[in-house]
Amino acid sequence: MAMTYRRGDDSGEAEPMIEINTTPLIDVMLVLLVMLIITIPIQTHAVKLDMSAAPSSISPPPPPPISIEIGADGTITWDGRAVGDGRDLEERMKTVVADLLSQPELRIRPDGRAAFKHVIAVLAAAQRRGVRNIGIVTAGQFSAPP
Structure with missing residues (x-):
């Protein structure tokens, strides 16, 4: 004032x-x-979203996962069925990656006493065949080598 x-x-x-x-x-x-x-x-900035509910835009449910178990002696089973050798394993993986859009997840379950080289062999076969969805399932019970 x-x-x-x-x-x-x-x-x-x-x-x-x-x-x-x-x-x-x-x-x-x-x-x-x-x-x-x-x-x-x-x-007033807006984000444009396409919220159409067209039936063709709905993706199919993912296929069930495939369980690969590695025994203590190095035996490999594919969903409970024994795998013959490395070539048989790679051929099965080849069929998995044939459909790139709906590739199932490979869940590798090694035995706690399994040698590390067997686990690496399965992972290497998956890498060679181009498998994208891999999970290693453990119970946290790996024992120390004798």
Whole structure:
């Protein structure tokens, strides 16, 4: 607030005249207006999503996982059926990766006493054939080598 004096009547006394200084208020209002102008485009930013429920866009359920078990003596079973040798294992993996869109997960279950080289052989065969979904299932019971 500013206080100025003005001349009164003929008496010569100056009377106080009180006015509100509006300059700081205008400055604050201009700053708020600029901030509003800057933030409005950010608030109206939208992400476009295609939410159509077309039946063709629904993907089929994933195929059931395939369980590969590695015994303590190095025997390999594919969903409970014995695998003959490395070539037979790779041929089975080849059929798995034939359908790239719905590739099932290979769950490798090594025995706790199985040699590490047998597990590596299965993983290497999967890598050579291009298997993408591999999981190693353990019970946390690996024993130390004798």
